[in-house]
Structure formats: C-alpha cells, structure tokens
Amino acid sequence: MAIIKVQKGTKDILPSEMSVWHFMEEKANEIFTKYGAKEIRTPIFEATELFARGVGDTTDIVNKEMYTFEKSERSLTLRPENTAGVVRSFIENGMHRLSAPVKLWYKGPMFRYERPQAGRQRQFHQVGIEVFGIKQATCDAEIILMAVNYLKALGLNDLSVELNSLGCPTCREEFKTKLKAVIKPYLNDLCPDCQARFEKNPLRLLDCKVEECKEIYAKPEIQEVIQSDFICEDCANHFNELKKYLDELNINYSINKLLVRGLDYYNRTVFEIKSNNLGSQNAVCGGGRYDSLVKNLGGEDTPAVGFAMGMERLASLIGEKQDNRTTAFVVSNDSLEAIKLAEELRQEGISCEFDLTNKKFTKQLEKASKVAKFALILGEDEIKSNQVTVKNLDTSEQKTVSRELAKNLFS
RNA sequence: GCGCCUGUCGUCAAGCGGUUAAGACCUCGGAUUGUGGUUCCGAUAUGCAUGGGUUCGAAUCCCAUCAGGCGCCCCA
Numbered sequence: 325m326a327i328i329k330v331q332k333g334t335k336d337i338l339p340s341e342m343s344v345w346h347f348m349e350e351k352a353n354e355i356f357t358k359y360g361a362k363e364i365r366t367p368i369f370e371a372t373e374l375f376a377r378g379v380g381d382t383t384d385i386v387n388k389e390m391y392t393f394e395k396s397e398r399s400l401t402l403r404p405e406n407t408a409g410v411v412r413s414f415i416e417n418g419m420h421r422l423s424a425p426v427k428l429w430y431k432g433p434m435f436r437y438e439r440p441q442a443g444r445q446r447q448f449h450q451v452g453i454e455v456f457g458i459k460q461a462t463c464d465a466e467i468i469l470m471a472v473n474y475l476k477a478l479g480l481n482d483l484s485v486e487l488n489s490l491g492c493p494t495c496r497e498e499f500k501t502k503l504k505a506v507i508k509p510y511l512n513d514l515c516p517d518c519q520a521r522f523e524k525n526p527l528r529l530l531d532c533k534v535e536e537c538k539e540i541y542a543k544p545e546i547q548e549v550i551q552s553d554f555i556c557e558d559c560a561n562h563f564n565e566l567k568k569y570l571d572e573l574n575i576n577y578s579i580n581k582l583l584v585r586g587l588d589y590y591n592r593t594v595f596e597i598k599s600n601n602l603g604s605q606n607a608v609c610g611g612g613r614y615d616s617l618v619k620n621l622g623g624e625d626t627p628a629v630g631f632a633m634g635m636e637r638l639a640s641l642i643g644e645k646q647d648n649r650t651t652a653f654v655v656s657n658d659s660l661e662a663i664k665l666a667e668e669l670r671q672e673g674i675s676c677e678f679d680l681t682n683k684k685f686t687k688q689l690e691k692a693s694k695v696a697k698f699a700l701i702l703g704e705d706e707i708k709s710n711q712v713t714v715k716n717l718d719t720s721e722q723k724t725v726s727r728e729l730a731k732n733l734f735s
Numbered sequence: 736g737c738g739c740c741u742g743u744c745g746u747c748a749a750g751c752g753g754u755u756a757a758g759a760c761c762u763c764g765g766a767u768u769g770u771g772g773u774u775c776c777g778a779u780a781u782g783c784a785u786g787g788g789u790u791c792g793a794a795u796c797c798c799a800u801c802a803g804g805c806g807c808c809c810c811a
Contacts, residue, residue, distance in 0.1 A: 384809050385809080385810075388809090389809080389810090436809095438809075439808090441804075442805070448811070449811090587810090607811060631811095686767085686768075686771070689772095690771050693771045694771090701769075703769060715770075717771075717772075
C-alpha cells in the first residue's frame with residue numbers, strides 16, 4: 325500500500341530540531357516582554373474578506389496564494405500572515421481604549437500557496453509584533469530595535485537592515501504618476517511582468533531583474549525621478565527623525581529606495597532585514613508602518629507599526645542542535661526497582677528512563693550510553709544497601725552513593 | 736504559473752545496457768556473561784519515485800506523471 329506523505333510545501337518539525345524551535349520561542353517571549361509587549365494568539369482561519377480588505381486585493385498573496393474554503397456558506401481562509409488577524413482582534417476587543425501604545429507579539433503557522441523552494445514553504449511559521457497607537461518615529465525606531473535585538477539574542481550576525489520611506493498616500497500617488505509618465509514611452513519594451521506592474525504596482529517596477537528593463541530604468545530622466553525625494557515635508561521629517569534615532573542607537577542600516585514591500589497597507593517606514601547566509605529567499609524580517617489599516621478594517625483611526633520574521637529561515641541560520649539526551653537511565657535487571665527509582669527521580673524533576681524490556685546488563689548500559697548522560701546502576705548489592713551507582717557516561721567516572729544523594733550528582 | 740537540475744535500503748551512497756544491486760552509518764540479534772560508547776560475528780532493497788515504452792535483456796536509454804533542489808515571480 326502506498327504510504328501517505330507530507331503535503332508539498334509542508335514539513336514535520338522533528339524531535340532533533342525541537343531545541344532550536346524552543347530556543348526561538350523562548351527568546352521571543354523574553355525579548356519582546358522586555359519591551360512591554362504581550363503575546364496574542366489569533367485563530368488560524370479568518371473570514372476571507374479580512375485578508376482581501378486588510379492585506380489588499382491587488383496583492384499576489386490575496387490573489388493567488390490563499391487557502392480558501394467554504395463552510396456553511398461562509399468563505400474562510402487560512403491566514404497568509406498575521407497582521408490582519410491581530411488588527412481584527414485589536415478592533416473587536418476595543419483595544420484602542422487601552423493606554424497607547426498597545427504592543428502585541430505573536431508566533432504561529434501561516435499558509436501561502438506558493439511554489440516551495442529553499443526558505444519557502446506553504447505552511448511556515450512567523451514571529452512578529454504589532455504596536456498600535458503611536459504615530460511618532462520613536463515607535464518605528466523601537467520596532468527596529470526590537471527586531472535587531474531579537475536577532476542578536478538568537479546569536480545571528482551578518483545581517484543587514486534596509487530602510488525606505490514610501491511616503492503617505494498623497495505624496496506616493498504623485499510619485500507614481502510622475503514615474504509612470506517617464507516610463508510610459510518605453511512601456512512596449514518592458515518585460516511582460518513589468519507591463520503588468522506598470523498598472524498594478526508601479527513602485528515594484530524598479531527592482532526588476534531583467535537586463536532590458538534595468539537598462540531602461542537606468543536612463544537619466546528616469547533615474548532623476550527615482551532618486552528624487554518625492555515624499556512630502558511631513559513624511560520627510562518623520563523619516564529623518566527615524567534615521568536620527570537609528571544613528572544614535574548605532575544601528576547600521578542602508579537606504580534602499582527600491583524597497584517597496586508587497587503588502588498594500590504600508591505607508592512611510594518600510595524595512596527589511598536580510599541575511600548574507602541564505603539563498604535567494606534571504607529576507608528574515610520584513611515590516612513597516614501601516615497607519616490606515618485599522619481604520620480601513622472598521623476600527624478607530626489608529627496608527628501602527630509592525631514586523632514579521634520567518635522562523636524556518638531563522639532556524640536554518642541558528643542551525644546548531646543541542647543536547648537533547650535524557651538525564652538519567654536506570655540500568656538494572658530488577659524492573660520493579662528500576663521503575664520505582666526512575667519515578668522517584670522524575671518526581672524530583674529529573675528526566676529519567678530505564679530499560680522496559682529487561683535486557684542483559686551490558687545491553688542496558690549500551691542503551692544508556694546512547695540516550696542518556698548518566699547511567700544509574702542498580703544491582704543486587706545496591707538494592708540491598710539502598711544505594712545506587714551513578715556513572716557519568718561522557719567521562720566514565722562513577723560513584724556509589726545512597727539513593728537520596730544520587731540526585732545531586734547530575735550536572 | 737515559467738525555466739534548469741535531481742530521484743537506488745531509515746541515512747550517505749557505488750552502479751554508466753547483461754553484477755547474486757557494492758560499501759558505510761543507523762537499527763536489531765549474538766559473542767565477550769556487573770561496566771557501555773573499541774572489537775568480532777550475523778540480520779536487514781526480489782528492489783532502484785510511479786506508470787508506460789525501446790531492447791533478447793533496463794536502476795542504467797526515451798516519454799509522461801509525481802516529488803525534491805535551484806532560479807524567476809512574489810514574499811518571511
């Protein structure tokens with residue numbers, strides 16, 4: 325009979341990898357809590373409309389990557405990202421009445437129907453944070469600080485922060501109009517993708533990888549528009565303030581005018597953190613400001629900033645696997661005494677196993693050396709004298725002591 | 736959705752049109768019989784992703800499907 329396999333683009337996270345995942349999750353809790361953030365868990369599926377209105381129905385994520393299904397005449401969708409869900413919860417639970425800022429962090433699985441490749445799956449995990457209620461650039465700075473410090477806490481380096489400002493809807497529209505005007509004469513020479521982008525998302529034209537397109541965008545009159553600081557005075561002030569904070573905080577970053585981000589809700593600050601040790605899917609963190617999303621989803625007008633990180637990508641950078649051996653393994657041919665001793669130790673908080681099949685002594689010791697740090701030898705002599713021999717399986721040192729003292733020897 | 740590459744035991748693999756489909760690790764059993772991770776024996780693919788072809792003969796060549804990798808698109 326054919327075996328059933330994991331679905332394309334999904335993966336088991338196996339016991340041998342679990343220490344890395346616990347590490348990422350514990351650090352997230354530890355670091356984000358330091359900044360006053362609280363964890364929130366929202367449902368895996370939401371109304372399809374939430375994502376259409378939230379993420380934006382011109383985006384690829386909504387157009388072709390969602391897992392959508394019908395149930396009882398409702399259209400439901402597995403969340404492709406968690407910002408929309410968190411915003412929904414923020415509105416629904418009246419969190420705008422809480423004292424600002426409201427800082428919410430989350431972790432969990434997301435679903436996108438994409439062609440899998442290295443660093444990209446159909447079910448993947450993100451950790452992220454959303455901060456509501458602050459329009460000042462201090463908040464943008466603090467968000468970036470949180471991201472950088474979290475990555476640092478994971479022991480990651482060789483990362484670069486890229487930053488851009490998209491302006492506000494008003495100045496961005498002006499820029500789009502100008503950009504389209506200079507590019508229009510060359511429209512027929514552009515690649516098919518770019519021709520589609522021209523209407524859909526002109527800002528994305530700029531980072532096309534096709535040579536012919538790059539040549540066109542390199543033309544002086546187009547470069548002039550691209551390099552121009554199109555953003556309005558308010559937006560420019562906001563951006564300058566953010567840069568000042570980052571400079572003072574010694575956070576290295578580079579300005580990337582081509583950094584756009586694919587989700588519709590961003591305005592002003594956008595940023596990405598990339599690793600130089602990944603393949604083409606090298607962004608480990610993406611985020612930015614989204615001042616109109618809460619209002620667009622029916623809430624009070626509330627500014628917000630957030631980011632999300634891909635945990636599989638982080639895990640592949642952390643890499644190292646930790647020792648997940650059981651602490652102790654009871655070696656004894658008296659199963660009853662063995663199970664009793666093992667249970668005593670578990671009550672003391674020590675992880676402990678013993679041989680359930682009552683194999684020969686040498687086999688049990690061999691087994692112990694494979695799965696545990698210490699062997700607890702419990703033979704006839706030890707049982708009689710209420711003692712146990714504790715053997716360190718790495719150093720081969722051993723000591724016979726009373727049962728009460730045995731638990732102090734594991735370290 | 737598009738382009739290129741790959742698919743042999745749980746894992747890493749040899750194999751290049753005719754072999755009993757190497758080898759290593761892991762796992763399991765045994766020897767040494769209260770001291771393991773060293774050593775020594777032994778077990779483990781009637782099968783080469785799946786389905787079709789070509790051939791006297793296919794893991795080896797061809798086609799399709801599926802899966803994986805890499806790149807594009809997009810994104811974490």
